[in-house]
Amino acid sequence: DTAVSQTPKYLVTQMGNDKSIKCEQNLGHDTMYWYKQDSKKFLKIMFSYNNKELIINETVPNRFSPKSPDKAHLNLHINSLELGDSAVYFCASSQGFSRHSGNTIYFGEGSWLTVV
Amino acid sequence: DAKTTQPTSMDCAEGRAANLPCNHSTISGNEYVYWYRQIHSQGPQYIIHGLKNNETNEMASLIITEDRKSSTLILPHATLRDTAVYYCIVRGNTGNQFYFGTGTSLTVIP
Numbered sequence A: 001d002t003a004v005s006q007t008p009k010y011l012v013t014q015m016g017n018d019k020s021i022k023c024e025q026n027l028g029h030d031t032m033y034w035y036k037q038d039s040k041k042f043l044k045i046m047f048s049y050n051n052k053e054l055i056i057n058e059t060v061p062n063r064f065s066p067k068s069p070d071k072a073h074l075n076l077h078i079n080s081l082e083l084g085d086s087a088v089y090f091c092a093s094s095q096g097f098s099r100h101s102g103n104t105i106y107f108g109e110g111s112w113l114t115v116v
Numbered sequence B: 001d002a003k004t005t006q007p008t009s010m011d012c013a014e015g016r017a018a019n020l021p022c023n024h025s026t027i028s029g030n031e032y033v034y035w036y037r038q039i040h041s042q043g044p045q046y047i048i049h050g051l052k053n054n055e056t057n058e059m060a061s062l063i064i065t066e067d068r069k070s071s072t073l074i075l076p077h078a079t080l081r082d083t084a085v086y087y088c089i090v091r092g093n094t095g096n097q098f099y100f101g102t103g104t105s106l107t108v109i110p
Helices: none
Strands: A004-007 A010-013 A019-025 A031-037 A043-050 A053-057 A064-070 A073-078 A087-094 A111-115 B009-013 B018-023 B033-038 B045-050 B061-064 B070-075 B084-090 B104-109
Touching: A004 A087, A010 A019, A019 A031, A019 A087, A019 A111, A031 A073, A043 A064, A043 A073, A053 A064, A073 A087, B009 B018, B018 B033, B018 B084, B018 B104, B033 B061, B045 B061, B045 B070, B070 B084
Parallel strands: A010 A111, B009 B104
Antiparallel strands: A004 A019, A019 A073, A031 A043, A031 A087, A043 A053, A064 A073, A087 A111, B018 B070, B033 B045, B033 B084, B061 B070, B084 B104
């Protein structure tokens, strides 16, 4: 069973469209994240949710709106897509929200978004 | 946030130990060191983490210096499937944030 699964894996869309990426984790974790990996391979955190509440929003444009209907799901909706949004988006989860705890983050396989 | 510095790339002969260094001189006393790897077109995979003591699991060993300013990930017997980018990460100071840097691209050579 896949621990953190995200769909779609590949998405090609035109500028200006609105699209969503879905994420589900079956690990029973209470914290979920979205990361963006750009063309230079840097992996940057976008959002973090703990118990369905937004904890971290790393200066992401408000065209990006995460939604967490329950602890096992964190979806990413993107409005008015731009060329610069082309990247790989990773969903992840962990148990607990503590700066110093040794809890591990588990990543999904990624969603390749190409805006044309 | 504590930053990490890693070599851009390394090669290792198949079957030999791969030693990947990481500097994290600004790490604070309670921050953990994590290692992840990313194989092409896949999500980051957890390898190991530690605080002060050396750690070992089925994948690798983690050696942390006494002053905690650097660490080394050891893959004892590298295989071709270990070719990947390896990230050394220190926990962010605002909670569950993992800041990935450039990582080390490890190539295992037959």
